[in-house]
């Protein structure tokens with residue numbers, strides 16, 4: 085039996101959102117080391133094979149010495165107005181550099197265990213071209229992990245310039261959306277959420293403990 089393909093979801097370009105201030109960490113999370121490699125390099129390595137091409141949104145770096153050849157671009161809206169500014173600049177980047185693409189996938193830079201089937205599950209979840217596909221695990225929504233229609237760019241820009249809180253969830257709630265659910269793998273130390281994100285030095289210690297457990301599962 086052949087599996088029907090969804091015409092609205094050809095391979096999507098991917099954007100790693102690394103444009104935040106890392107205020108809880110105290111220094112740029114993207115270049116913090118986990119298991120001897122920069123966090124951003126780990127996230128790139130997990131996401132890149134799932135995409136039509138990958139780029140990084142950063143408001144500090146202009147190139148990455150550990151990932152030469154990967155395009156880096158800053159927010160197109162000034163003022164560090166939050167993750168949706170990174171999503172907007174990702175949609176603009178994709179419209180220029182991937183003119184055939186209909187969607188863009190985004191992930192944050194602080195999630196070293198992100199699913200290796202992220203994009204496949206997003207694309208399988210979509211039933212209508214205008215939907216935003218958003219990740220869930222264990223009943224929790226992870227709104228920065230999403231597959232966004234590029235056609236939303238102008239509306240997103242208007243919302244960023246006019247909404248006073250600019251919460252990712254409130255933008256998503258205004259649009260057709262579909263949830264893509266991801267399993268939480270079990271390990272000898274208990275379940276580990278694939279969307280675990282590193283915000284503090286203590287989170288980095290936790291990730292350092294969990295890394296070998298995840299590597300064991302994926303081996």
Ligand SMILES: Nc1nc2c(ncn2[C@@H]2O[C@H](COP(=O)(O)OP(=O)(O)OP(=O)(O)O)[C@@H](O)[C@H]2O)c(=O)[nH]1
Pocket residue numbers: 101102103104105106107108109141159163164165166167168169170171191192193194228281283
């Ligand atoms: N482009 C862009 N991305 C942002 C901005 N603020 C947060 N992000 C990104 O959104 C994602 C989730 O944010 P957080 O985990 O809170 O990261 P953060 O904002 O750097 O860290 P804190 O300052 O401690 O909140 C991360 O990938 C950040 O890089 C912003 O103003 N612009």
Ligand SMILES: [Mg+2]
Pocket residue numbers: 192194281282283
């Ligand atoms: Mg975070």
